[in-house]
Amino acid sequence: MKIIPPSFEILDDLDQQSLAIRIEVCGRVCYKSEDKISESSCEPFIKNIVKRGHNSVMEMGVLTLKVIYDKESDATRFFATLPKYLVIDRPDKKELLISGSVRAFREMYQSYSSVKIVKAMAGFLAKKHPMFFFDCESKRGWIPQEGVLVEKFDLEKVDALPADLLARHRHIAVKFYINRAITHEIVRHRPCSYLQESQRYCRYSQSKFDNQVTFIKPMFFKEGTEEYAEWEKAMLETEKIYLKLLETSSPQAARTVLPNSCKTELITYANLIEWLHIFKLRTSPGAEPSMREIMNPLLERFKEIFPNVFGDLQAKG
Numbered sequence: 001m002k003i004i005p006p007s008f009e010i011l012d013d014l015d016q017q018s019l020a021i022r023i024e025v026c027g028r029v030c031y032k033s034e035d036k037i038s039e040s041s042c043e044p045f046i047k048n049i050v051k052r053g054h055n056s057v058m059e060m061g062v063l064t065l066k067v068i069y070d071k072e073s074d075a076t077r078f079f080a081t082l083p084k085y086l087v088i089d090r091p092d093k094k095e096l097l098i099s100g101s102v103r104a105f106r107e108m109y110q111s112y113s114s115v116k117i118v119k120a121m122a123g124f125l126a127k128k129h130p131m132f133f134f135d136c137e138s139k140r141g142w143i144p145q146e147g148v149l150v151e152k153f154d155l156e157k158v159d160a161l162p163a164d165l166l167a168r169h170r171h172i173a174v175k176f177y178i179n180r181a182i183t184h185e186i187v188r189h190r191p192c193s194y195l196q197e198s199q200r201y202c203r204y205s206q207s208k209f210d211n212q213v214t215f216i217k218p219m220f221f222k223e224g225t226e227e228y229a230e231w232e233k234a235m236l237e238t239e240k241i242y243l244k245l246l247e248t249s250s251p252q253a254a255r256t257v258l259p260n261s262c263k264t265e266l267i268t269y270a271n272l273i274e275w276l277h278i279f280k281l282r283t284s285p286g287a288e289p290s291m292r293e294i295m296n297p298l299l300e301r302f303k304e305i306f307p308n309v310f311g312d313l314q315a316k317g
């Protein structure tokens with residue numbers, strides 16, 4: 001067995017990559033199949049994900065659009081759809097700033113394909129990224145929508161927005177390497193997107209996992225104490241039983257013996273407003289200590305990257 005400390009990685013490098021690359025890199029965390037990434041792997045990977053309905057993978061690419069429209073009635077019809085998974089602001093008259101994931105834009109079109117602004121956004125995105133809309137196009141193709149202009153609002157422009165708009169439209173992903181008890185708590189935060197290493201698909205007896213189970217070092221028990229020795233003994237015994245079960249059963253069956261201490265990788269993708277909410281709750285003295293162990297240093301990094309949004313927030317640990 002392997003024992004590692006908890007850690008995190010802010011996936012800001014992926015912000016500079018194409019949406020397709022970003023979606024594939026994040027999606028492969030579930031299967032731990034990052035070794036299969038190649039120059040031509042993202043299109044088949046994404047099409048397969050869409051066909052299988054593994055929908056949360058399509059949430060791992062967020063983009064912002066600027067929509068300029070002529071008629072107020074078009075905006076009224078758009079708002080009447082009550083878009084739940086899009087962040088929308090009206091920075092100017094007859095202008096909308098709309099951020100959302102590939103999934104949100106796809107499903108908006110699938111549900112409201114007769115709404116002009118929805119059609120215009122889908123048409124714009126489908127031309128730029130045909131692989132995301134390969135199963136959506138109507139027989140007549142993507143027809144330009146008169147009176148509605150859609151433009152990409154680049155990340156540099158999002159980063160230059162005033163703090164209130166920046167906090168709503170800027171999304172950032174963090175990859176956590178933590179135990180399963182903590183991921184259960186993080187995924188309770190609803191306005192986020194998540195992808196997690198799957199114990200159904202990962203077979204830890206394989207060589208890519210060094211034929212062993214990885215556990216997260218518990219911050220509660222000091223190494224060298226009797227308590228730590230008891231914990232270590234339990235993990236060793238569990239790993240032994242898990243590997244034995246794998247000889248005759250599937251990973252999804254064998255995983256039923258794996259404990260909370262098991263290491264998992266979790267990608268959490270949210271806008272800065274939601275991260276602010278998470279930090280307020282998860283760095284407070286009432287939060288679980290191993291949650292604070294990871295969230296306190298993460299907040300410090302967020303303060304460095306987005307001082308206008310997180311600068312005043314103090315970790316209370």
Ligand SMILES: Cc1cc2nc3c(=O)[nH]c(=O)nc-3n(C[C@H](O)[C@H](O)[C@H](O)COP(=O)(O)OP(=O)(O)OC[C@H]3O[C@@H](n4cnc5c(N)ncnc54)[C@H](O)[C@@H]3O)c2cc1C
Pocket residue numbers: 188189190191277281282286287288
């Ligand atoms: C110290 C602590 C102890 C906890 N103990 C327990 C426990 O014992 N058992 C347990 O089950 N959970 C527990 N939780 C989880 C907790 O109840 C929340 O589910 C979790 O913290 C997610 O936070 P949230 O609900 O504030 O907001 P998020 O899900 O992060 O949502 C962000 C915001 O979106 C809005 N929102 C999202 N969804 C809805 C909705 N459906 N309705 C209305 N508004 C919504 C709210 O304005 C909310 O502030 C605990 C959390 C903490 C921090």
